[in-house]
Amino acid sequence: METDTDDRVAAAVAALSDRATERAGDEFTRAAWLSLADPRPPEELSPFDADERGWVGAGLRWLVVSAVAYRVAGRDARATRRGAEGIAVARDLLTTLDAPAQRGCLAEFVADFRTVAAMDGVDDAYADAADAYRDADGVDDPRRVATSPLFEAAAAPIKQVARGPANGEIAVEWADLHGSDPADAGAFLARRATYKRQRFPSLVDRVVDDGRLAAPRGTTAYGDDNHRCPACGSTDVNWIADHVLCLRCSAPMERD
Structure with a gap:
C-alpha cells in the first residue's frame, strides 16, 4: 500500500535526480514528519507505543x-535545525523504545544527527552509542536486531x-x-558506532x-539495453521510489 510518506520520498528522489537538492531536503523532511506521526499505517501503530521492531526509525x-x-545545497542553518530536531526526537523515543539494543541505536542516531548537521561532540556521541551497545543486556540474536526496521533505518543514510x-x-x-x-552481541553492535565515527563525517x-x-x-541492473543516461551515457539502472535513474549519477534514464 502506497502512503503519503512514500509520495514524499518519491518527490525527494525526483528532486535529487534533477539536482534540486534543497527541494529534496524539503521533501525528505516532509517524509520524516509523516513517518514520525504514523510509522506503520496498516497497523495504526502509535509512535508513542513500545515497538520491538522500531518502525518509527524511518522518520529518523x-x-x-x-x-x-x-548541507549539499548550502543551507547549513536548516541542516542544523534538522539535526537539533532529530536529536530531540531520538531522545524522546527513549521513553518508548526501551529495549537495551534500541537505546544503543537511538544513541547512534544522535551521533548521526551531530555528524550531518556539523555539530560539535561527534566523537563523544559515537563513543556513547558504542558504550550503550556494549552494555546492552539480553540480546539473544543480534543479527535479528540489526535487521529490524529501526536498525536498518540507522544504517541507510551512510549507505x-x-x-x-x-x-x-x-x-x-x-x-x-x-x-x-x-555471539558477542555488544561488540557486534558497537561496531556500527565505531565504523560510523571513522567514516561518516x-x-x-x-x-x-x-x-x-x-x-x-x-x-x-547493469548494461540494460533499454535505458541510457543522457547525462553520463551509462546503461546501469537504479529503480527507486517509482523512478528509473542512472545507477552512476542518479539522473533520470531515457529509453534507448
Whole structure:
C-alpha cells in the first residue's frame, strides 16, 4: 500500500535526480514528519507505543538524509535545525523504545544527527552509542536486531551518502557495520558506532564538497539495453521510489 510518506520520498528522489537538492531536503523532511506521526499505517501503530521492531526509525532516517541534502545545497542553518530536531526526537523515543539494543541505536542516531548537521561532540556521541551497545543486556540474536526496521533505518543514510563517491556502487557493507562474532552481541553492535565515527563525517564532507547527493539504491541492473543516461551515457539502472535513474549519477534514464 502506497502512503503519503512514500509520495514524499518519491518527490525527494525526483528532486535529487534533477539536482534540486534543497527541494529534496524539503521533501525528505516532509517524509520524516509523516513517518514520525504514523510509522506503520496498516497497523495504526502509535509512535508513542513500545515497538520491538522500531518502525518509527524511518522518520529518523529521513531527517538524517534531509540534513545532508540541506548541507549539499548550502543551507547549513536548516541542516542544523534538522539535526537539533532529530536529536530531540531520538531522545524522546527513549521513553518508548526501551529495549537495551534500541537505546544503543537511538544513541547512534544522535551521533548521526551531530555528524550531518556539523555539530560539535561527534566523537563523544559515537563513543556513547558504542558504550550503550556494549552494555546492552539480553540480546539473544543480534543479527535479528540489526535487521529490524529501526536498525536498518540507522544504517541507510551512510549507505546512501557513500554511493556518490563510489560511483553509485554499494560502498558500506553489512560486514563494515557489524562485528565478526554475533555471539558477542555488544561488540557486534558497537561496531556500527565505531565504523560510523571513522567514516561518516568524511563521507558527508565529500558529498558537500562535490555538491551532489546520490539517490538511495533500489533494484539495479547493469548494461540494460533499454535505458541510457543522457547525462553520463551509462546503461546501469537504479529503480527507486517509482523512478528509473542512472545507477552512476542518479539522473533520470531515457529509453534507448
